[in-house]
Amino acid sequence: MTHRALAVALAFLATLGGVGVAVLGSGQARADDVPGAVVVVGTGGISWSDVSQETTPNLWLMLRDGSSAALAARSVYDNTCPADGWLGLSAGSRAAAPRDGEAPDPADRPCPGAPSVVDDAIPSWPSYLEHAEQQRFDTRLGLLAEEVDGAGLCLQGVGRYAAAGAALPDGTVDRWAPLDTDDLLVALNGCPVTLVDVGVVRDPDDTTSGDFVSASREDQLRAVDARIGEVLAAGPNGADYLVASLADAGRTERLRMVLARGPGFGPGTLESRSTRQVGLVQSPDLTATVLDAVGLEVPAEATGTPLTSQPAADNSQARADERLQTLRDLDEASHDVNDLVEPFFQVFAYGQLLVYVLVLLVWKGRLGAESTRTTVVSRVRALSVLAASVPASTFLANLVPWWRFPVEIVAVTAVVGGFAALVATLALRGPWARSPLGPPAFVAAVTMGVLAVDVVTGSRLQLSSLMGLQPVVAGRFYGMSNPTFALFATAALLLATTVSSVLVRRGLRTAAAVAVAVIGAVAVVVNGAPWWGADGGGPPALVPGVVLLVVAVLGIRMTWRRWALVAASVVGLFLAVSIGDWLREPSSRSHLGRFVQSVLDGTADDVVVRKAEQNYRLLVDGAPLSLLVPVALVVLVVVLARPSSWGSRALARAQEQAPTLRAGLVALVLTLTIGFAINDSGVAIPAVGATLAVPLLVSLTLAVVLREAQDGSSTRRGRRGRPA
Template identity: 55%
Template sequence: MTRRARLCLAGLFSSLLVTLLSVLLPGATAVAAGETTGTTGGTIGASTGGSNPIILIGTGGLTWSDVSPKDTPALWSFLRDGSTAALSVRSVFPNTCPVDGWLSLSAGNRAAAPGKAQDGSRANTDPCPPIPEVSSGVVPGWNTYVKAARDLKFDSTLGTLGEQLASNRQCVQAVGPGAGVGAAYLSGAVPRYAAFDPQQLTGLLSRCRVTLVDVGSLRDPRDLPTGEVPTQPGTRQAQAIAIDRRIGAVLAAAPSGSDLVVASLSDAGASERLRLVAAKGPRFGSGTLYSPSTRQDGLVQSPDLTVTALNAAGVPIPSTLGGFPLRRGTAGANSEAAAQDRLMHLLDFDQASHEVHPLVPPFFNAVVLAQIAIYLLAAIVWRRDFGSIEQRLRLLSITRRVAVVAAAIPASTFLANLIPWWRFPIPMLAAVLSVGLFVAVISAIALLGPWARRLTGPMVVVALATMVVLGGDVMLGSHLQISSLMGLQPVVGGRFYGMGNVTFALFATAALLLCIAVSNHYVRQGNPRAGAAAALAIGLVAVVVDGYPGWGADGGGPPALLPGLVYLVLAILGIKMTWRRGALVAAGTVALFLLVGFLDSLRGPENQSHLGRFFRSIFTGGAGDIIVRKLQQNLDVLFGNYPLALLVPIALVFVIVILARPTSWGSRSLQRSYEACPTLRPGLIALLITLTIGFAINDSGVAIPANGAIIAIPLIIAVSVRALEDEARESATTRASRRG
């Protein structure tokens, strides 16, 4: 390796290191100096919970749309006087049964009762297993649940809640069958159990610091899986009224000074959606509930409930738990009008997530069909002998404009959430029109400005708009991503903030395309060093936004983006990538990833992302299960019931062959673009490196190259077609001069 290459590589990683340290180190050093931001799960240590007893009232199937002042006065009192949020109850399977909700509460992580399938899985059409009634102080079939949790590899230990309380000399009282499952010890034993009896609640609720109460679950008769016999009589409304009466009985019997939390732990039938959670008492005034696990005010997840109970009891919180103690978020008035406003906000969370979920598959199918149509149109216009010069120019112009419009769709799907489309009578139509509005705005800016006459002008506008929208959103709290067509789905419960696979694919692709266009400007002026510096600056911004735990919090993104960025910078400088240099780049990337994880693990628990928790799991156990689970998810997508997913690795290999052999068939049409834009080919190789690594190291990584192509290929086509337009005009001018 030459001295110049060594210095260049060292400079690249030094720049990355300095940038990351400047962002991460202040939070890490504060923690190292003994400064903490709160006490939550994810770390082993004493909780700062007060002496107030906590009563967790568990139900199921209820959503905020079931709550009203007349029919459910007990729940309405929580909404008016307490802190409220929408609750993601996703456990293991898409449909969360009542027993799954209580098992997840017991483990503090995802858990579920096994289904009747050979592998223990369960379809939405399968009836829910019943909740076992505690017999002789033990949960019947407990070992079956423990084996299912172990096989699922979610690092879930059933009995964590009860065992952690007991081992720290705190008792837990269980009232009702579901509460017995939630309060069980590791062995399945439930020393303090009683059936639900409103007349006996007063004495029961004052026995222990933590009390779990099962008031029954709502099962919607219009949404029950095939073969499930209704266990609760009456309509949905009648069941909600009956559950509210039991909640009212618990409120009346609760000791003075208690904190009460009511949570709908499961779905009402085959349909999955967000549920309700509310808390009131000395620590929960009127307003919203907040949890650092979601970083979304008014949106929390099931594992937070287990940690909240442990925190209230003042016991250490195991590092394996993924939740955080619930706390009051935004304060509000305890008036009827304020309660109505909070209810509208909570209904927005639920309605948006419910309405967008069925729209995602047809949306992506439509995008795929549109992409195929663009490819066919591009294949036609790439033919030299198609029509006259005028016809060819007209068709080239149409193709270029269509490609730019298509590339503007991803950013527009996020901006569409600025409009409450889910409130309209026909949500699908409103969503399409909202996306179309922002597509028109971005496309107009890209195609009608003075930069539109430049080869890479429209690409700069669309790529920059995509970077600003996605990057700005994660920096400001990821609000546009929640329940968007290409963003995060809270009902699935995988991510609630930062960059998931789809967002990373779009963001990283846009960043590299912007690097290509900006560096090309300087390279064509004969200043490759300035071009490399510009690409490096853009790439560093993208890496930090994607990897910083407080923003993108993406563990698999920087290891994929960094090698592509380094390759592009070296290529601009004319330094050839060898196997040795590639190994150094890979080693440096891994080292930076581990360093970021280490620094994140030093931050306050509330500020940690999954990067820091994963780094801790390397030493405390559980990292192997995480890696195996992610690999299994990738393989399930690749070889499961998605035949088109197999085309992704095949397409990647095909593109690699084409880019590796510039004179091969398929890249000849791009050759004119390579000549007009010297950084295009190395930029495409850099993009290919990033998407391939992202595909290999992320769970459901097949989504990364597929979604990267949604923005990359249309913009590449737009650049190529623009080069063909210029060539056609030159040809027309030459012919006219010859005739003259």
């Protein structure tokens, strides 16, 4: 029976691996469009809050008559200089020009100036290439011009920054002209692809000391808008026009704007398969759109996908106003939440640490008298349940437009607190509250349910949420990011642990194992399916934890050989999912598929070094959230490994109510550890998982202590009431 059960568990692992390969290997081909002409009008520093009929009439007309979206313009640094944006257009991926200055963070240094063109070449190009190699992003500068030139077509650059976008990989520029209003008609009608630099808007209040801005922001906006109007009037008939703000206005990063008008883009909203968000696209999509517009394949090195338009009912002013408000909401929410993440987590992390200190004082009998200890334990338990309800509430908060309120930190805190209080109240007052396992199971189920429903319906709650996806970072726009996976996996394993504990106490071990397998299978599919969670690194971390819990529920003892078998299965599943991801079309691959490609290209060492540096910086600079890793997760490992410790003794008392608790925690530690090892910025996974796991574990243990105290009090009252 034991060997048969182990075989079933490993078969479950292999089946999920096969499903992961199948779904990750699926892709949908895109039919080629009829090639035509395309004009990219590039600027910088303009967001949707800057667009209005009065100040920018030409942009407003494009908004009314064309398609629009918020644009994530992200270089390799926290903010994007104009040169970075144009180099990114050239490469179809993240890029940046070197920045001179003494500030430790390059984002605080002045932006470099526009490149010059001497003898049909850019003198500063070698420094661009060297800098790209140092950043280890596998950036291929000159990709756009090389692909167009290789197809026998020509590309015209107009304006100084446009030279960077129009350059070939060796830095030469076949066709380039300065921006001259008198010569626009000739410059814009000679090639099927034209890049035009109409100038940038720099914010005088947001630039570094080395950036000198002579005009006001409004004057700059009016001047850029007028030049955009001139380009639109002089350009070729029947061409597609893309107007994009490729850079930030200063040190502050935020979403920018992009507009498209022409035969392929009528009134409506832009979307891209690279973001899967209507009204939100990223800079590499522009390169892919240009290549697609002239009938060329988008190479694997370009990380974007061609833009398409979701048509509007008409081009009325009312419809345009609605689109503008939606785009401003995207911009404001992403900008405000990016500034609020750090202070929010400071309060949340230190607040959790305070709860743990209270727990320790109560446990040691140093807080509250014996007569009031029950009350103190009850209140600390309620605080723990409330803390565990916060992660799910940070996503539910996006049901309310908190960014429209005057003081955003107060608004988002109030909304998150309101949802957390509602979830905690239901957890502590519902019919399930009679069992110590009830509140943790309820909070885990709510967390898992909220995240599952969100990714299945398009990840809108995650977008610009405190613990979700940050569009200005442009790391991920849909599915499950590392923090989301950490919360989802933790909630799934804790829910499986509580459900299996109830069934095991009733003598239903087989039913308990089936329940764990079903919860785990649902979690793996939602997390790993390309059309939902799209998380290539999630299944290899989550499946071993689920299998380990199934094996423990069935009462199978884990020998070193079985541990080795599980480890080999993890490696095999990781390779299978990675290769399956690599088999998808390049634009649909996750970081695992891209890593396989880097191995084939011989650049895997750059990826490994860059990811290791990212994890190190997050661990060193990520306080206070990173404090939860040594304080919570490491303590949990010690408690599990040392049966004589005070925490383990308390855990043993809780295990009487939850017989699969220790196995569930071991499974959770295994999942979070593997997730940390194989994912980009994986150090965030155990830290974020601890924000849910630790308070729920504390609430369960305190519930057992509280029940024992209440039972002891009832016994003492009964003894006093007996007749002598």
